[in-house]
Amino acid sequence: MPPSQNSTDATPPWVVAPTEERNPETVDIDLASTLDLLRMINDEDAKVPAAVRAVLPALATAVDLATVALRAGHRVHYFGAGTSGRIAMMDAAELTPTYGTDPAQVVAHHAGGLEAVQRPIEGVEDREANGAAEGGELGPGDVAVGLAASGRTPYVVGALRAARGRGARTILISANPAASLGAEVDVHVGVATGPEVIAGSTRMKAGTAQKMLLNAFSTAVMVRLGRTYSNLMVAVAARNAKLRGRVVRILVEATGLEPRVCAEAAELAEGDCRVALVSLLAEVPVPAARRALAETGGAVRPALAIAGPGN
Template sequence: MTHPGTHSGSTPDVAAGLDDLPTEAWEPGAADLDLRPTADLVALMNEQDATVPAAVARSADRLTGAIDAIAERMQDGGRLVYVGAGTSGRLAVVDAAECESTFSTPPGLVVALIAGGAAAAASAQEHAEDDEDAGRREIRSLDIGPADSVVGLSASGRTPYVVGAVAEAAAAGALTVAVTSVEASELGALAEHEIAVVVGPEVIAGSTRLKAGTAQKLVLNTISTVVMVRLGKTYGNLMVDLVASNAKLRDRVRRIVRHATGAGRDEVDAALEAADGDARVAIVSLVAGVDATEARSRLVAAGGVVRKALG
């Protein structure tokens, strides 16, 4: 087994052994795919997609362990860094960006590195995934250290860019997590936490943007959402730490405060005005029966966690 931080080399034979990977397997039952009517193809895609949640559920224990470890480090000020190439990288970019809009995470707290850089998020840069040294360099450029968590995403578990990044992160003492679609992968051997969601052959052989991509999206949703719950970004199942930057979000904030407090519309609007639109301040003010200044003070003492601020 390869140990964290010991992997070396920047130009591996990435084609070697691909025939043996579940992600590259051919599904004989779909050999007549191009001859089937559209309705059959829609049904087939739906049937295949329906198998993915069960595959993720089989990794629940591994997910739990990784999430608890990530949350513990983030509670101490660490960052969450995703690394991926192609579809994996684009999914990572989406999840990192949505942490800012959903949970008001400051820029740089949840970061996504994608092979080929920002341009690869909009236009495929598939050649970039073979550059292991680039993965290492980009981890070093973030000054990754023991407080941070690095999650590498690779359906095959062997993408050089991701392998290099995770190896570099491990050498720097960061928490490392591998999210793959194969067991006992090279990437999994490098990481402290291996989350292998084995979804089997794709409808179109080797097209891992399908079931494998869906599995990664579900895993990323789970990681970021549960970590943010653990960090106190919610009150019950309400996202109370969000920036109301448009009309839709301002209306959402009003509904959140109403649900959390049971207060009427006028009372909620007055509390939000006094709170400068901050749902957390308005909730603490209304539930505890204190003014906005006292509510802010309680939230500061509670690290921004509404439940703690309410005692």
């Protein structure tokens, strides 16, 4: 998407992003049979995982920045417009039920607000000043993650520049490795997904790549913060019958103990899976498990070392 007239992006408006170029593999897509059409789409989709793998070193740096920020009590904010913004909002919303995070820890901003999530609002992505106003709410130690397929969406540009001006660390996730904004941020995760099946339709490969990258980013951050034990979601609290059953199953998987024993431990821990897990594995009372987890910020493995025999 070309920058708005008030944008200070140095990219000339006539220079198209890679996602806006015509794809030579799909020029006859409107003449193809339905099955061949779908094969064309699938062939292009198959290129995305390799493109994502190529930028994992940059993504790892982004994960470490966010982990340090959250561990220190700061926040991570996502900024995006259109498809990018919707992916960001979905990712942020799913962290609380999956990993027990405070909703204020990872916050998503969509150009145009919640109304624009369901119904596109013309021109909101071009309002750099709106992004700057929202990015300006961040402070030192926070992390701003901008998602823009072109790497130059004015709303995202404004948000990242304002956040950086406030002392926040900045990350750009784009489908344009050559985006000029990449030189202004701390980390640019520029994935080369190339031309879309339908020129400019960035809900396709670029959107798939952003979903993969943001899934991996937030999951890795949660793992680094100790919100899992092994590959189990132990930061879940048993607030209803379904979740109580899930906590018991997790405890059985993690400890190898009988379901009855795990259910009793979960009840003593008032549904807190991590407290029950540390209590069972370290063979300590619930209060000792709580104290150990408080010392480690909720991370189970180091809490086990603190609560274990002789400590």
